[in-house]
Amino acid sequence: MTIRMTSNMMSSTLLGNLNRNLYNMDNLENQISTGRKITKPSDDPVGVTYALRYRSQLAGNEQFQRATDSAQSWLDETDSQMGSATNVMTRLKELMVQSSTGTYSDSDMQSAANEVEQLKKQLVDIGNSKFGGKFIFNGQEYGTMPYPTEAGTDYSQVETDNTAVKYVIGENIQFQINTTGNEFFGMSGVEDNVFAVMDRVVSAMRSGNSEGITAEMGNVESRTNQMVSSRSEVGARTNRVELVNSRLLDQEMNTTTLLSKTEDLDVAEALIKATSAQTVYEAALKSSANIMSTSLIDFMR
Known part of the structure; x- marks a missing residue:
């Protein structure tokens, strides 16, 4: 029809x-x-789904990169302060060797003791180091000064917070960034606690006890080795953060490329x-x- x-x-x-x-x-x-x-969902419903997924991945990646940058800065500050502390220990050993030979006069001994006391104060300042307003050697109690500066404080008895400070730097990746003060300077009551060692060295110097100074050499060496070991661990953590950050940058580039292929004209x-x-x-x-x-x-x- x-x-x-x-x-x-x-x-x-x-x-x-x-x-x-x-x-x-x-x-x-x-x-x-x-x-x-794609200017509206109806242009490509499937493409919009992928684009939203890629944008979500990029947002998460950006958060992780910020975390790795903060972790890197924290670790760099920790490494710098640890380097200063090992320099203090080197100077302490020099003073101990010089004053234990028996050639120092009483005046020289007093001068050496005074310098050791200043070195001790320097270590206290290092122990109270801050990054971003946080005390880096006091665990999760980073809002509290670990080594009080009040006169008469017995630093050898100070107990810092020993819980780990962890940053989330990737999917299901929690990464410890801190080293505690007790771990670095020595636990309360241990023989090689650096502040206890310095107190004993100062006492020996003021009394002209060369043998007492010599007796502390092993403790100084032990604590120095522990400080070097802690600093090496910080270096290993720094390397890992750098590797994670490099991987995040690669993921960002790949995801951005996929998003561009999905959305860009x-x-x-x-x-x-x-x-x-x-x-x-x-x-x-x-x-x-x-x-x-x-x-x-x-x-x-």
Whole structure:
């Protein structure tokens, strides 16, 4: 059965085709102006899902990078302060060797004792070092000064907080960044606690006891070795943080590339399509004008 094609049906069909061509041309021009091939979810529902996932991954990656940067800075500060402490220990050993030879006068001994006391104060300052407003040698109690500066404080009896400070630097990765004061300077009551050793050295120097000074050499050596070991551990942690940060940067680059492939527009290709769509639209307008040129007069003839 033949369907009778009326003028109204022809007009509707032509207008529908023109609108589709116009919509296609407008969509391409919008993509070119924004530089994105997905401007709303309906453009590519699957692509939008992937794009949201990639953006979520990038946001998480950015958080982890900030954590690794903070961890790196904390570890760098710790390493710097530990280096200063080992320099103090080197000077302490020099004074002990010089004053234990028996060639120092009483005045020299008093001067050496005074310097050891200053070295002890320097270690206290190092023990109270802060990074970002946090005391780095006091565990999770980083808001509290571990070594009080009040006169008469017995630093050999100080108990620092020994809980670990951990940063989340990746998916399910918690990383300890701190070294406690007791771990570095010595636990309360142990023979090689650096503050207890210094107190005994000062006492021996003030009393002119060369043998007492010599007797402490082993404790100084033991504590120095422990300090060097702690600093080596900080170096190992620093290396790991650097590796994690490098991996995060690689992940960021890969995810950004995937996001770009999902969202970003191939401008050259879009320009060609836009030019073609404009040509098609203009041709449709011209042909439609020719087809629909009839008027009421034509039907009255």
